[in-house]
Every structure is written in C-alpha cells, then in structure tokens.
C-alpha cells in the first residue's frame with residue numbers, strides 16, 4: 001500500500017507497484033519466479049508474436065556475477081542485493097508470409113510483458129526495478145543475445161529490504177514517485193501543430 005493519490009479511481013495494483021532500491025539479498029525459488037514469467041506470458045502482442053524473452057540469473061547462479069557486471073555502477077550498487085536479474089530482450093523482426101520483416105511493435109509488446117511481470121510481482125509482495133543504466137554492448141555478449149534482438153532493459157527482482165541499508169543519497173530517493181496529471185498525457189483529437 002502506498003499513499004499515492006490518483007486523479008481518477010484506478011485499481012490499487014497500479015499505484016501499489018513502485019521501484020524500490022532496497023532489496024533483501026535472499027534467493028527466490030523457481031515456483032515464485034516462474035509465476036512472474038507466467039504473468040508476462042499472457043501479455044498482448046501484435047499478431048500474438050510474443051517477441052519478448054527474459055534472459056535471467058538468480059543470485060546463486062554461476063552466471064550471476066557476469067549478469068550483474070554489465071549494469072552501470074550506480075545500479076550495481078543496489079541491484080547486487082536482488083534475488084534475480086532479468087534482461088528483457090525482444091525480436092526486432094517478425095515472420096510475415098515466409099519472410100523476415102522488421103517488427104513495428106516489438107518493444108511496445110515487450111513493455112506490456114514487463115509490466116505484467118511487475119504487477120504480478122508487486123501483488124505477491126516482491127519488488128521489481130527496471131534499469132536502462134546498462135552497458136548494452138557488454139550485456140549483448142554476456143547474455144549472448146541473438147542477432148536481431150534488442151536488449152530493452154534489465155530488471156532487478158527480489159524482496160523488500162531495509163531503506164537504512166542503502167547509501168544515504170539513495171535513502172533520500174526511496175519513496176514512491178508521483179506522476180504528471182492525467183490532463184498532461186492525453187490529447188482529445190489531433191495534436192496542435
């Protein structure tokens with residue numbers, strides 16, 4: 001439960017999800033992790049192509065350190081306490097009439113899948129934190145991303161930790177953020193020229 005205020009009524013699951021940095025460094029079991037992947041699986045996508053893939057490491061895995069190493073230092077600082085690190089990648093091409101063609105919506109589709117995963121996690125008392133602060137070239141080789149796949153973001157998944165364990169500068173930012181008003185994000189009719 002957060003004290004975020006909505007302009008209009010919406011399901012609390014949307015305002016309850018936020019992106020903490022304080023993680024409790026404990027393992028997550030496969031049953032829990034796969035429930036998150038299951039939620040992602042049901043996201044809608046253009047032509048139901050499901051272009052997303054989640055390339056992951058759990059903190060006890062041999063490849064954990066490598067997966068962590070390609071995050072920007074500012075993210076590694078706290079993400080090292082996550083239970084799992086996911087790289088969300090998506091296929092920038094699609095099969096159409098027997099041909100490989102550029103996909104218009106692969107990133108949009110992958111975004112829907114990540115949000116499904118994040119909401120499922122939040123509803124189970126887990127936390128998620130998306131990261132674009134990644135050395136994407138290094139990540140590409142660490143996770144061995146197939147050609148044509150875009151690395152969208154990294155996601156830290158885990159359990160809530162103590163804010164007091166974060167460096168002071170991060171403690172000051174450890175609260176659910178606000179949003180622009182609804183009126184800022186909508187345009188009724190064509191946009192002004």
Ligand SMILES: Cc1cc2nc3c(=O)[nH]c(=O)nc-3n(C[C@H](O)[C@H](O)[C@H](O)COP(=O)(O)O)c2cc1C
Pocket residue numbers: 017018019020075129130131132133134152153175176177
């Ligand atoms: C694709 C993506 C990339 C992000 N990159 C970072 C990042 O590199 N480091 C970080 O601390 N937070 C990162 N964030 C978290 C956002 O800053 C956060 O989601 C946003 O401020 C809204 O806050 P909330 O998720 O707590 O509601 C990222 C979020 C997304 C969705």
